[in-house]
Amino acid sequence: MGRWEPGARERLVVAAVDLFTEQGYDATTVAQIAERAGVTKSTFFRHFPDKRELLVAGQETLSRLLAEGIADAPGDASPLEAVAAGLERASAAMGPGSRELAPRLKAAVAASAELQERDALKTVSLAAAMTTALVARGVPDPTAALAGELGVLAFKRGYARWAEDDRGAEDGLAGYALAALDELRAASASLG
The missing domain is CATH 1.10.357.10 (Tetracycline Repressor, domain 2)
Known part of the structure; x- marks a missing residue:
């Protein structure tokens, strides 16, 4: 899935929740969330200032x-x-x-x-x-x-x-x- 495809914000939230559930919040990195969502880290930071903000999107x-x-x-x-x-x-x-x-x-x-x-x-x-x-x-x-x-x-x-x-x-x-x-x-x- 390309990084410019629609729904990046929603994909980031789902990816983060899945990773937080699988391996814990502290062990999950922004890079892992971006990779799981099929976007770059810079795309992540265009939508969220940090991983904590994902859950109050x-x-x-x-x-x-x-x-x-x-x-x-x-x-x-x-x-x-x-x-x-x-x-x-x-x-x-x-x-x-x-x-x-x-x-x-x-x-x-x-x-x-x-x-x-x-x-x-x-x-x-x-x-x-x-x-x-x-x-x-x-x-x-x-x-x-x-x-x-x-x-x-x-x-x-x-x-x-x-x-x-x-x-x-x-x-x-x-x-x-x-x-x-x-x-x-x-x-x-x-x-x-």
Whole structure:
């Protein structure tokens, strides 16, 4: 496969996750990732500043989609209804390839403290994007922050269930994320 063929970014992510799973994050080099993806090291560095950034490749897009969904929610939507709209928008971007990659990605993150740290930073960033979008809708800051945190937790729980479910690939992430949000809404109501 030539280095100029489309999909280099996606091939790099898949190659990295596979290598991280096979031989560990620390033992994997940028050169190995580039070779597995069928690109040069310079192509790697055109897409990513370092190998750590591969696992958060879609974070900016995900944050943007969550915020756009919240912004586009009906004006009378409650904070959690707006979060649900954000989850639906972001979930639409996650297709079968994301679902297939999820178990390997989970294993790679679980095996590396550095990747766990990067994953935690991603979570904070997603919550901040949702909180900012809610505040822009006029939601008071404490309520927006809580709704944003619940949104991230719902996304992560829904994503994990979606990735582990053995139903057909046509089952979208949105249903899983929204079900997780409903569970969290009920759980928070029971806190008293």
